[in-house]
Amino acid sequence: MSKDHQAHLSLPANKVPEGRLGMWILIAGELVIFGGLIASYLEFRIRYPQWGEMAAHTSTLIGAINTVVLLCSSYTIVKAHEAAQRLDIHKVMIWMSCTVMGGLIFLVDKSIEYYHEISEGFTFTSPKLQMAGDHVGSLFWSYYYIMTGLHGTHVLVGMTVMIIIMFQIRKGQNLHRVELAGMYWHMVDLIWIFLFPLLYIAK
Amino acid sequence: MDAISHKQSFWTKYIFSTDHKVIGMQYAIMGIIMAGVGGFLAYIFRYNLAFPGAYIPLFGHLSAMQYNAFVTCHGMIMVFWVGMPVLLSSLGNLLIPLMIGTDDMAFPTVNMLSFWIFFVSALVLLSSFFVPGGAFGGGWTMYPPFSAGGYVNKNPAFFKELFSGTSLMILAVALELVAMLMGGINFLVTTINKRAKGMTPFKIPIVVWFINIASVIFMFSVGPLVAGAFMLLFDNVLGTGFYDPARGGDPMLWEHLFWFFGHPEVYVLLLPALGVLAEVFPVFSRKPLFAYKPIVYLALVSAILSVLVWAHHQFVAGIDPRMATFFSIGTILISIPFAGIFLSFMATLWGGSIRFTVPMMWALGFIGLFLIGGLTGLYLGSNAFDIYAHDTYFVVTHFHYTLFPDIFFGFFAAVYFWFPKFTGKTLNSALGKLHFWCTFFFFNGTWFVLFFNGLAGQHRRINDYSDFSLIMKEPYMSFEKFATVCAILLILSQFIFLYNLFTSLAKAKTSVRNPWQSNTLEWLAESPPPHGNFETYPEVYRGPYDYSVPGSTEDFLPQNVPVAHGEAEAIANVQNGITTSTNTI
């Protein structure tokens, strides 16, 4: 909406900035999606104590590293937002790059982890487990991959959007979007903080 | 987007427009087209039910597999590709910015994208008819294991399964849900942020309130289904076992994920149409909407309750009987807030000066029919009686007596009401009344008799009843034929509307701004409103339902009319019974 239009309109009845409001609503919707997944997983986790043994095969070390990486990248995007508020484009680019790097490290770690798990025979359908008769165990891995996969997709999407925003910021445009990217990134981080104990620690 | 100097090519003006009015029309047109598809499917299988095995004109012979696919797709299409776009997306887009006195939605580009994603979702759904195996035929509820390929093939061929009718239906629904989510974000942010100056929350028209409440319900309840749909898709194309009991999965999980959304969804569909009623009744009674604030609170209560009753669809599914009691109580009690809303609408009529315009007739017909639908819900909410009635035609009749008035009567009330605003032309009212009466009579003719078939034990989703002695007798066989004949006439009656629509659009503009003498802000704009909507953006001084205000010369006071000196006093005198409200001018 152009500034002329803004002048025609009187002040909005409520002054919450629109982008932020939209992002909150998007985040709420995403949390319900993951909430549904997590609730389903929890139901089965309680039903099948043997899943605890399967969870032992996830790498707690890599999971912990990823948790730290994401938390750090949430910190860096906050710094980027602060820089954006000061209109310090140079710093914004640096801090956002760090955040994107954090996402990249997360995904690389994840890939390494997936590689190990797959080579041990723990795949989305885990045919080896099924042939050995451990059907319930194979279901654990289905949940593992769908939850971490969906989360990883969100990380990838977040990184992509951030890179696009960085191109705009280079030209001095849309600095307000740094905050929105930050909010999204915090959501991704928050979801991971739930996934980590459920899939990696609780044995 | 600057209304003054913004140049629009054909593509940006009509196809990839970000103008909420164009997008609203696009949703309405798509909804009407898909209603044609859904109606045609219904014609085919209803013909088969009346005349089993017969050659169906315009189609041919119907196989069992096609029958299953058609009843499934009829339901899917009517809910997701007719109900949602015409009631939520179309009305939300057309009405919200105008009724709150602003220029467009908060995120016009996202809005435009939402329509095109919706469009693609419809194409994906329709394509499922033409792939090997045809469209999915396991009910719109898509219960696994049947919807997961029955787990016969545990090592599915990825691409073959990806383009199967089942997977395409799941993908189509997923895309449609994404489109609706994007729309919902727009509605909420726009309503919260872009209201005209002076439009405090309790000066917002009810239809805007209700569309927003519906959006919140939708967004809160759809998440688990999205997760569940991913799992179902992976069961189909990758051979996972999320719903496979042999692998520790559970078909009941899908039922819960589906109905956790599926039940609130019917209120997502209902609320916008109730909002239309809330706008139509005051205008054509020349009276304020009865109990405006309580109506808002009742709707909020209903919204909260709506996410607590879903398992009434699963009373006989094998859930814990104690859990079923909890859901039965909630289901029976949810009748109360909705009854409160309906009673308030009806109370608006008492003491009014009623005009029987076409939109008013649709609104009145809505209430009469929905009454039957809602009351039959009481039978089904009772867990014990549902043991008998579940999956019989009693249920089918119940939801047609609710959904059909909701979607069709609600939409037509809106169309006949707002057509002059959005086109600057008028629909022929004689044809409109004929359309109404035909629809009303033929709808009842189709469905009333089928209550009795349901109570006789006729189960649903059956293409051939020849083995069932309870049904293969009179009067039930005749009822089937009668219902089919009425259904065909019901479908044909809609051509009256299409004829009216096209001939009216072909006429010259009359461009009357406020033909119904209504208070809400959209009537201030030109007919049709230009890009940007208002020449000067209005400021709001009063609520939307100030009709026949004591001491005022006109019997309506648009929202942008400042409160006159002495008005509050005149109103207070009437409210306190010091003077009577009529004849005080």
Next chain:
Amino acid sequence: MNIFPENVSTYGQELDNLFWLITVFVMIAFVVSLFVLIYPLIKYRKKPSIKAEYITGERKKHFKWVVIALALLLASDFVIMYCEHDAWDQIESVPAKADVRVGIIARQWNWIFVYPGPDGILNTSDDVIVDELNSSLHVPINKNIVFELRSQDVIHSFFLANARFKQDVLPGRTVVRWFNLTKEGKYDISCTQICGILHSKMRNFVIAESDDKYKHYIDSLYTANGHKTTSAK
């Protein structure tokens, strides 16, 4: 014309009574609502020079009518909830005394019946399985028939309209239910959860018969399957 098919089960009558109770409330609500809807259309039609009244519904004098109506609705809701409770408990919980136990298995697209065999215990090696299209489940009248419902493949649903009984059958779980039929006859079983292309053809029967006829059937069934008869019992 009877609205319902003939009821032959012990708990069926209570279900039918519940229906009529709800119908009383529904009819009252319907008639009153139609009056509230239609009467004003006649009395308050637009008349020249008569203005509408300015009623916002905020005054107690007006709003109390809505409150009264809702209170009456709430009261009838409570009556319904109270009355349904008994019928629900009866149907959903298996009686302590089970006279006959059978297994009912759903499969695309037929109902399979499992009799316990001479040892009288289900799920043992001497069970007799009747797996023929459109076969019948034989049960004695006036006895508690307890059955275990299972599915071999997809979700099906066992519906015996004349008993007012229905139960979905999910693969991976066993649901135990019961009925007690009071009249001899042959009653349709239908499948009430869409299960594929021959869902419409999934029609079997329950044959309720006197003790003698039932014993005769069981004897010939067991003999045909290589068991000794049960005449000693």
